[in-house]
Amino acid sequence: MNRENFELHASRAATRTSYAECTARERLAHVVDAGSFREWLPPAERIMSPHLAQLGVPGAFDDGVAIGEARLAGQRVFAAAQEGAFMGGGVGEVHGAKLVGLFQRALRDKPAAVLLLADSGGVRLHEANAGLIGVSEVMRALLDVRAAGIPVIVLIGGANGCFGGMGIVARCADRIVMSDAGRLGMSGPEVIEASHGVEEFDSRDRALVWRTTGGAHRHRTGDCDVLVADDVVAFRDAAIDALGCTPVFTLEALQAEHRLLVDRLDTLQP
Amino acid sequence: MNWNDLATRLFGDRHDIREERDLLRGTATFDGATLCVLGTTNHAAIGYELALRQAAVVLGTIEDHPGRPILLLVDTQGQQLRRADEFLGINRAMAHLGCCIDLARRRGHAVIGVVYDQALSGGFITTGLLADECHALPEAEIRVMRLPAMARITKIPEATLAQLSQANPVFAPGVENYVAMGAVRSLWNPDDPASGLRTALAARNTRDVRAADGEQRGGRTAARPTVQKVLDAA
Numbered sequence: 001m002n003r004e005n006f007e008l009h010a011s012r013a014a015t016r017t018s019y020a021e022c023t024a025r026e027r028l029a030h031v032v033d034a035g036s037f038r039e040w041l042p043p044a045e046r047i048m049s050p051h052l053a054q055l056g057v058p059g060a061f062d063d064g065v066a067i068g069e070a071r072l073a074g075q076r077v078f079a080a081a082q083e084g085a086f087m088g089g090g091v092g093e094v095h096g097a098k099l100v101g102l103f104q105r106a107l108r109d110k111p112a113a114v115l116l117l118a119d120s121g122g123v124r125l126h127e128a129n130a131g132l133i134g135v136s137e138v139m140r141a142l143l144d145v146r147a148a149g150i151p152v153i154v155l156i157g158g159a160n161g162c163f164g165g166m167g168i169v170a171r172c173a174d175r176i177v178m179s180d181a182g183r184l185g186m187s188g189p190e191v192i193e194a195s196h197g198v199e200e201f202d203s204r205d206r207a208l209v210w211r212t213t214g215g216a217h218r219h220r221t222g223d224c225d226v227l228v229a230d231d232v233v234a235f236r237d238a239a240i241d242a243l244g245c246t247p248v249f250t251l252e253a254l255q256a257e258h259r260l261l262v263d264r265l266d267t268l269q270p
Numbered sequence: 271m272n273w274n275d276l277a278t279r280l281f282g283d284r285h286d287i288r289e290e291r292d293l294l295r296g297t298a299t300f301d302g303a304t305l306c307v308l309g310t311t312n313h314a315a316i317g318y319e320l321a322l323r324q325a326a327v328v329l330g331t332i333e334d335h336p337g338r339p340i341l342l343l344v345d346t347q348g349q350q351l352r353r354a355d356e357f358l359g360i361n362r363a364m365a366h367l368g369c370c371i372d373l374a375r376r377r378g379h380a381v382i383g384v385v386y387d388q389a390l391s392g393g394f395i396t397t398g399l400l401a402d403e404c405h406a407l408p409e410a411e412i413r414v415m416r417l418p419a420m421a422r423i424t425k426i427p428e429a430t431l432a433q434l435s436q437a438n439p440v441f442a443p444g445v446e447n448y449v450a451m452g453a454v455r456s457l458w459n460p461d462d463p464a465s466g467l468r469t470a471l472a473a474r475n476t477r478d479v480r481a482a483d484g485e486q487r488g489g490r491t492a493a494r495p496t497v498q499k500v501l502d503a504a
Contacts, residue, residue: 055424055430055434100493128420130440132399133452136400141478164392185356185359186349186392187360192352201353217357221359251332251373258329261366
């Protein structure tokens with residue numbers, strides 16, 4: 001970032017609302033048209049994990065994800081936001097099923113797009129088996145929606161980033177918007193360090209962590225389409241822009257993706 | 271069971287499956303039809319490159335042999351836990367593999383998975399778990415993590431987890447639990463896996479029925495009703 005941009009950033013920082021610091025429902029409220037979000041299976045209905053209580057772990061009345069319909073620039077969209085403060089946004093049985101239901105409903109009702117505000121370490125290890133299966137069901141339901149011509153837009157800028165199965169789900173979407181506070185990947189640095197040692201990945205080396213999975217790196221490689229400031233308005237603007245994209249889920253598109261990813265083995269050196 | 275034994279029990283000598291650096295690929299003749307066989311072995315860690323090598327086989331089959339059924343032989347220790355793979359975008363490579371399998375299904379290829387050895391978390395999610403149907407041999411092992419590791423991370427005593435997992439398949443590793451949760455459609459008889467494959471190919475089950483199976487079998491009872499509630503919400 002050059003000095004002028006930096007100063008522009010600094011002057012805006014005083015007035016902007018940090019996307020990273022918002023809760024899931026605050027993010028939804030800021031991103032979609034004001035007052036338009038209508039939640040399905042809200043906390044009042046107490047659709048909760050049946051497993052956490054058995055473990056003596058407190059549950060959440062929404063199992064860590066808010067889903068519903070809203071307007072974005074006047075267009076009808078469906079949206080989900082993961083609550084990173086509850087179990088790291090981990091996907092359990094109910095959490096996953098809410099996402100599957102949202103995509104299945106999108107296939108039936110044909111909104112203009114589906115927004116996924118991801119903030120998740122991946123599968124919730126307390127109910128890992130069900131979470132793993134749930135994530136694969138989310139992938140199939142998401143791809144059904146794209147195959148029907150409805151774009152899926154992922155926003156990543158929360159403290160948990162978007163990892164594990166959710167990191168795969170994100171890359172199944174049409175468009176990814178990240179802030180430089182966002183991270184996207186498969187395995188977090190702590191897991192890699194625990195498995196292969198500190199020489200493989202020093203999880204306390206924050207610069208290295210950002211260079212590996214951070215928003216700026218992902219934007220440079222094209223893994224994220226749009227890099228925005230940590231600002232709810234910037235995320236909203238990018239989501240509105242993404243409404244115009246058309247899903248292309250064809251053999252030709254996957255062959256092009258394949259060539260790009262194979263080329264990367266030679267051109268992208270850590 | 272090693273892949274060679276399984277291939278012989280399924281196809282006799284009517285196959286040309288080869289092992290190339292943890293990748294299995296080839297064709298087989300089954301009930302007079304040609305199948306594409308694709309898989310991994312040696313408990314492969316699925317890294318960026320191995321995900322792409324699998325995707326290449328799927329794309330080649332879609333392009334050159336429209337409609338040819340694909341059999342996925344699953345044996346993996348999970349995703350490769352290396353910084354270089356993260357840097358390259360292992361999640362994107364795995365998503366790509368999953369999209370290729372999904373596209374094959376959409377274009378009329380039957381895709382059947384079978385866990386013949388072990389299937390762990392990230393290595394399984396974009397292969398067997400995206401097939402039309404996934405099956406397993408009874409001796410196979412499927413899990414996200416073992417109970418000791420789960421105890422460490424969740425800070426719940428291992429004995430408690432072991433006890434709870436007697437009644438709740440969500441907590442514990444094991445192929446039977448994945449059957450109960452609907453992720454594994456059936457266990458194949460190791461002495462006659464061909465019957466299992468024949469049934470799976472005949473079913474041509476292209477809808478995702480796993481949540482319904484999980485509910486019916488009592489292993490995953492919240493998922494399907496929750497999906498239905500979302501569909502019905504006013």
